[in-house]
């Protein structure tokens with residue numbers, strides 16, 4: 001029976017629908033208070049139909065309607081964040097990728113356990129603020145998109161910056177370097193290319209985030225000077241810029257992706273589909289990974305018609321389209337259950 005690809009109208013939805021349509025799927029937009037009028041402006045990406053819900057609970061209570069339509073949901077960052085991990089795990093509608101990964105992705109601690117045990121180098125963690133002796137980044141655990149994060153160079157600055165009304169936070173070495181958000185795709189069923197385990201690892205693209213106001217703050221003077229005027233850097237994501245990395249660093253990029261996948265099989269039965277390592281490359285050309293994202297990331301949006309990397313695998317392949325292709329290939333091979341949960 002014909003499958004419909006659905007996702008929440010936000011984040012990377014245009015790219016997901018665009019790719020699904022290219023692969024010949026029916027598409028369904030899900031909207032919970034999202035304004036979707038601008039989708040009319042993009043006829044090649046606009047979903048065939050938009051279904052409106054009053055709350056995220058309805059993805060649970062009205063799941064039969066979606067299951068009856070033979071829907072596969074493509075999760076993206078906003079979808080999981082708005083639904084909440086618990087409800088997302090409970091949802092009866094089939095979703096692309098593994099849901100086991102949510103538990104490992106949920107907290108900074110479990111991410112660290114996974115990545116470090118895979119041999120990935122991460123920014124050091126500072127347990128006690130009194131021990132701050134070099135620049136650190138203070139991250140509130142609830143905050144999304146870097147809101148409220150601040151940089152401190154010693155305990156004094158930490159005390160000045162910390163908002164005690166916030167819940168928990170972590171203090172992390174501030175890694176000075178250039179940022180690369182590496183977009184991978186792991187297929188457990190593809191039998192060619194860069195082989196990892198029983199499947200194959202692809203590099204789709206890379207981006208760097210535009211962050212307000214830190215990216216532009218220097219135009220007003222030194223950050224130290226500006227603090228006296230009550231102006232502090234913030235790291236709120238507003239957009240994404242395409243980047244490529246020195247070719248000689250690609251060997252390491254693939255090795256990191258490979259060990260993350262291998263470890264994911266040892267820990268929880270495997271990460272499937274798109275994932276992103278958010279990394280900083282130092283002037284010693286070392287990678288420090290500060291976060292993993294286990295589904296399609298918004299940084300793939302500059303690449304709706306392919307990237308410098310994916311074009312060398314198949315011209316015009318976006319991550320959104322790659323997901324649809326994986327579903328198509330899995331159906332053809334009778335292996336759909338290996339890529340949905």
Ligand code: ATP
Nearest residue numbers: 123137143144145146172173174175209235290291
């Ligand atoms: P999201 O979940 O949306 O990816 P987040 O709120 O978990 O974001 P991070 O991704 O951890 O936040 O960090 C936000 C930004 O802070 C990053 O995009 C990066 O620019 C910067 N950053 C994070 N960790 C470090 C670090 N250790 N050193 C230097 N900069 C960092």
